[in-house]
Structures are given as structure tokens and as C-alpha cells.
Amino acid sequence: MNHTSTNTFEYKDRNFGDTESLVVATKPEVFYPTSTTNLLLAAVRKHADPAAATVLDLGCGCGIVAVAMAKVIFSNAKIHASDISAEAVQLTQQNAAAQQVAIDARCGSMFEPWAGMKFDLIVDDVAGIAEPIARLSQWYPPQIHSDAGEDGTRWIVNILAQAPDFLAPRGRIFFPALTLSNEAKIMETAQANFAKVELVTEQWYPLGNDLLPHMSAIEDLAARGMVELKKKGSRWLWATKVYCASKQ
Numbered sequence: 570m571n572h573t574s575t576n577t578f579e580y581k582d583r584n585f586g587d588t589e590s591l592v593v594a595t596k597p598e599v600f601y602p603t604s605t606t607n608l609l610l611a612a613v614r615k616h617a618d619p620a621a622a623t624v625l626d627l628g629c630g631c632g633i634v635a636v637a638m639a640k641v642i643f644s645n646a647k648i649h650a651s652d653i654s655a656e657a658v659q660l661t662q663q664n665a666a667a668q669q670v671a672i673d674a675r676c677g678s679m680f681e682p683w684a685g686m687k688f689d690l691i692v693d694d695v696a697g698i699a700e701p702i703a704r705l706s707q708w709y710p711p712q713i714h715s716d717a718g719e720d721g722t723r724w725i726v727n728i729l730a731q732a733p734d735f736l737a738p739r740g741r742i743f744f745p746a747l748t749l750s751n752e753a754k755i756m757e758t759a760q761a762n763f764a765k766v767e768l769v770t771e772q773w774y775p776l777g778n779d780l781l782p783h784m785s786a787i788e789d790l791a792a793r794g795m796v797e798l799k800k801k802g803s804r805w806l807w808a809t810k811v812y813c814a815s816k817q
């Protein structure tokens with residue numbers, strides 16, 4: 570379904586035995602969840618420590634990751650969420666209230682709202698697509714915050730550099746790296762700041778009809794090492810890879 574035609578998002582993952590959907594409200598001013606949302610949640614459900622007591626959803630959009638973590642994964646944890654968009658934070662608060670879960674939702678860039686705090690688990694999903702591609706894509710209409718830089722790493726390299734200070738000693742951060750950004754630079758930063766960095770899952774997708782007409786601009790970015798695509802037969806593919814990093 571085209572997300573401009575709906576004002577809800579339904580989350581359900583049959584691989585984990587979900588029989589009912591978790592439904593959250595969306596609105597045009599706030600990022601609409603994507604396949605990365607589902608992949609991140611699956612990675613967290615499969616690999617995160619279920620005993621995590623303090624959890625942060627960074628770049629929460631409508632709050633789907635925070636709400637799903639509160640409702641489905643960490644029923645006893647204290648859940649936090651933040652976004653640079655005030656509309657996103659407000660919608661996260663509304664979705665938390667509608668689902669009757671407690672979420673401490675705050676507005677600010679990256680870790681700004683969380684000075685002095687430590688988390689057992691951080692799930693990062695702050696905008697991370699090469700800006701020229703983000704703006705040509707259906708994911709980032711003009712009203713949605715991106716500004717991730719020409720290679721998509723502006724926010725994530727800063728987040729990975731700061732995250733160790735916001736993690737408890739045995740804490741872990743899950744983050745997606747899209748090949749529609751400079752994955753090598755993200756990996757270099759992750760390795761420099763964490764003792765352990767593991768690839769948890771990856772999913773390849775054909776380039777969508779929104780981006781195909783812009784192939785020459787995308788090939789130019791690829792030629793300059795900003796993004797990476799694979800050609801399979803006549804199709805161009807890109808991937809989301811989910812990584813988990815820890816200090817020990």
C-alpha cells in the first residue's frame with residue numbers, strides 16, 4: 570500500500586509467532602516506517618538481551634520501534650525515544666498512550682536529549698541515506714528531516730563516536746547501514762569506537778520505481794564511493810545491513 574493513502578502502520582512478524590498486528594498512527598509530517606523498521610525489530614527480537622532494563626529508540630519517527638519494544642519485546646524495561654522532529658516526538662507520545670505503554674519521548678538531535686544517561690540497549694535509526702538519493706526517494710518527502718550528507722554518514726558516524734558514553738558497560742547498540750550510504754566509512758567508525766561489531770542480518774532489495782529514473786545520478790555517487798549497488802541481471806539492488814556493536 571502507498572503510505573500516502575493511509576494514516577496507520579501495522580507491525581506484525583509471523584517469524585516470531587505474532588498473530589495480531591500492532592497498529593500505530595502515522596502522519597505526513599513524520600517519517601513512514603519501512604522495511605528497515607521491520608528488519609531492525611527482527612534483529613532486536615532475535616539478538617538483544619531480553620533482560621535489558623533501559624532502552625533507547627534513537628530517531629523514533631512515529632515511535633513504532635519504541636512502542637513495539639515496550640509492547641512486544643521488553644515489557645519490564647524503561648523505554649526512551651527521541652527524534653529531531655517535534656511532530657515525531659508528539660506522535661510517539663500519542664502512539665504510546667494509545668497502546669498504554671510508558672515511553673519517555675524527547676525532542677533533539679542525536680544524543681542531545683539524553684545527557685548523562687546510560688542505556689543497556691540503543692536502537693539507532695536516525696536518517697542515514699545519501700542526501701541526493703533520500704531526496705529523490707519516496708522515503709523522504711521534503712517535510713521529513715534527513716540532512717545525512719552526500720554519503721549518508723553525517724549522523725551515524727557522530728552517533729557511533731558518542732554511543733559508548735551512553736551505553737552501560739555491557740550495553741549494545743543496533744544500527745542499520747544501508748548501501749545507499751558509505752557503508753565502509755560507517756564500519757571504520759564502528760570498529761574504531763567498539764570492541765566488537767557484528768553483522769546481524771542483511772536484506773537486499775531491487776531499486777524502486779521512484780529511484781530508477783535517477784540511475785545516472787546514483788551511478789555517479791557510486792563511482793565516487795558514496796553508495797554501493799549490485800547489478801543482478803537487469804536489476805539494480807541495494808541492501809540494508811543491521812549491525813550490533815558493544816564495548817566488550
Ligand SMILES: C[S@@+](CC[C@H](N)C(=O)[O-])C[C@H]1O[C@@H](n2cnc3c(N)ncnc32)[C@H](O)[C@@H]1O
Nearest residue numbers: 602606628629630652653678679694695696714
Ligand atoms: C529512517 S527514519 C526512522 C523512523 C522510525 N524509527 C521508523 O522506523 O519509522 C529516521 C528518523 O530520523 C530522524 N532524524 C533525522 N535527523 C536526526 C537527528 N539529527 N537526530 C535525531 N533524529 C533525526 C527523522 O526525523 C526520522 O524520524
